[in-house]
Amino acid sequence: IHILAIESSCDDTSASVFKNEVVLSNSIANQNVHREYGGVVPELASRAHQQNIVPVVHKALKDAGVNADDIDAVAFTRGPGLMGSLLVGTSFAKGFALANNIPLIDVNHLHAHVLAHFIKEPDQETAHPEFPFLCLLVSGGNSQIVLVKDYMHMQVVGQTIDDAAGEAFDKCAKVMGLPYPGGPLVDKLAKEGKPNAFEFARPRVKDYDYSFSGLKTSFLYFLRDRLKENPNFIEENKNDLCASLQSTIVDILLDKLEKAADDLNISQIALAGGVSANSGLRDGLQKMAVRKKWITFIPKFAYTTDNAAMVAITGYYKFLAKDFVEQDAAPYSRVVF
C-alpha cells in the first residue's frame, strides 16, 4: 500500500509517501515569513501553504520514486490547527483523491504526533512502544498526557488548562528578546547556564493537568523588577535565565507524568510533539526512567515537530481499518480528543 500524506495545520507545509509502515519520503517547506512578527500570522501561513503545497508534494513523490498513479490513498490533517492553513491541505488532498479515484483519509494532528513512534525507516529495525503506553504530548499548541490503548483509541488523562509548554518556552523567550520560535534557542542557551539560579512560580492544578500561564507571568514580573535595578539584567543573565526557565518547565511536565504513570501502573512512556526535542526534557526523562524502571521512547528529531510522515503512518492504520471520509469532510480548528 502506498499512502500520500499532507500536513498543513500550522506554518509548515509537508508531504510524505509511505509504503505500508515505511517512510519513503518526508518533504517539508518551512515558512520564514513569520519570524519578524514574533509568531505565526495565520493569513500569511495560508498564503505560503498555497504556494508551497504543489512543489512539496512533487518533491515527496520524486524522493519516494513513485508516480501519482502508484498512490492507493491520500491522508490529510483535518485538525486541530489554523483554519486557513488546514483548508489548503484538505482541499489539495480532496483534489488528489478525486483526480486519482482513491480513498481519502482524515487524520487528527494530535493522534499523528503520538503515532509518530510507529514510523519505520527503510531497512532499519526500530523499537516502538507496546500498548497501553503513556505519551507526554508537548507541542506549540498542546500539553497533554495521553493514554494510548491502541492505534485508534487514545484517552487524554491530563492536559493544560491554559498555555501549552511550547508556548511557555516561546513567550518567555520573546520577553527576553529572542526571536520566534524561542524554544530551541532557550534549549541552546540553557546548556551554558545554571538551572537553579532563579526560582519561578510553580502551578497547583488538579490531578494530571498542567498550567503554564502563571509561570509566564511570574517570569515577566521577575524580569520587570530586575530590569528596574539593572537595565542589562537580561543580557548578563541570559544563560541562567534560560536554564532556570527550562528546568522549571521540565520539572512541571515530569512531575505530573510520574504521577500518572504511578497511578495507572504504566511503565512504557513516550514523548511526542515539538518540545520533545528539548534536551532538558530528554535528559530529565532518562533520569526518571532509570529511577522508575520505565522503558522510554523518544521520536527521531524530524518526527517531533510538524511533519507529514506522522500523518502518513496514522493514515496507514486508518486505511487498514477502512476508515475513510467523503469529499464533504471539513477541517476543524479545535478538537475534543
Ligand code: ATP
Ligand atoms: P500543535 O501540534 O499543538 O498544533 P505545533 O504543531 O505548532 O502545535 P510543534 O511543531 O509540535 O507544535 O512544536 C513547536 C513547539 O516546539 C514550539 O513552541 C517550539 O518552541 C517548541 N520547541 C521545538 N524545539 C524545542 C526545544 N529544543 N526546546 C523547547 N521547545 C522546543
Ligand code: FE
Ligand atoms: Fe503539531
